[in-house]
Amino acid sequence: MSGNLTMLGTLNGSANSATLYANPSNYGSWKIGGTRNGWYGIEFESGTNLMANSNEVGFHRNGSGWQLRWYNGVGYIYKGAPGGGTEATILDSSNQAYAWNMNQNVRSTDSPTFGTLQLTRLNFGATGATPYNSAAGEGTGNGITFGGDEAGPGYRIFTTMENVGGNYSKLVINWHTGIRIGAYTNYGGIRFYNNAFGAGNPTPSEIFSIGNTDNNVRVVNSLIVNGITINQERSTNARMYGASVGSMGLLGVDSAGSFRWQIYG
Numbered sequence: 001m002s003g004n005l006t007m008l009g010t011l012n013g014s015a016n017s018a019t020l021y022a023n024p025s026n027y028g029s030w031k032i033g034g035t036r037n038g039w040y041g042i043e044f045e046s047g048t049n050l051m052a053n054s055n056e057v058g059f060h061r062n063g064s065g066w067q068l069r070w071y072n073g074v075g076y077i078y079k080g081a082p083g084g085g086t087e088a089t090i091l092d093s094s095n096q097a098y099a100w101n102m103n104q105n106v107r108s109t110d111s112p113t114f115g116t117l118q119l120t121r122l123n124f125g126a127t128g129a130t131p132y133n134s135a136a137g138e139g140t141g142n143g144i145t146f147g148g149d150e151a152g153p154g155y156r157i158f159t160t161m162e163n164v165g166g167n168y169s170k171l172v173i174n175w176h177t178g179i180r181i182g183a184y185t186n187y188g189g190i191r192f193y194n195n196a197f198g199a200g201n202p203t204p205s206e207i208f209s210i211g212n213t214d215n216n217v218r219v220v221n222s223l224i225v226n227g228i229t230i231n232q233e234r235s236t237n238a239r240m241y242g243a244s245v246g247s248m249g250l251l252g253v254d255s256a257g258s259f260r261w262q263i264y265g
Helices: 093-103
Strands: 010-012 019-022 030-033 040-043 048-052 056-061 065-071 074-078 087-089 155-163 167-175 190-193 206-210 217-219 249-253 259-264
Touching: 030 040
Parallel strands: none
Antiparallel strands: 010 019, 019 030, 040 048, 048 056, 056 065, 065 074, 074 087, 155 167, 190 206, 206 217, 249 259
16 A cells, blocks of 8 residues: 555454544543553564553563652652663652662762761771671771871871781871860769770779769779979969868889888878
8 A cells, every 4th residue: 555544434453352543532532442461562573572461660671670660659660682681770859768779889989979967877897797706997099088188197097907906996086286175074074984885894984084964084993104293384383183181192012013112291
């Protein structure tokens, strides 16, 4: 047949209740009716089908699977050739959970930029590795830094190995131009412990504090001074306080803890 075909009415197929007719609805010039295995659509000789039902539409490859699919407001693409394979979600603001899940696998070599980065955990080492047996973060491009990244460890938070009580990693906080630490006295100020806080073997004890409920510095146990203590209040004598009159004074002991001398008043 050559020339134009004028169809007055409906073109009916011999199977699947297939019909083709002028569309009386709002969009599209032609309307296709009839389904096969629950799907409306049309198959191209290439083996690709345009398929649709009431809540799903996409391109499907015979013998392979979906190539592109929309279902209930979410789009998917399939990474196999010529179809099927890994399903990848098309990300947008309506499916943030998928975007957050994908961002967990962003490689450091990708140099991603985030306005706000929210993490449950930040790990610079291998998953499942023991953090005390290997250092991570030292050197350019590693660790945590702020405002830029330059060679050397001068402006960086990282871990490094040190053989004290065993060759284990140590946390290093470096900032060449200074570090300021502040905590409000009403909330306990700044406190130091003799083990990792929250550990159970042994249970940590406080050994030093700055501003714990007031503006004083406290050493819980002995204070060992290798240099000279200097009274900055040069207009007054050095002052010592005891629990009672009889407890005030200076006591000298040797390295074994034996008494050598005492000054009191």
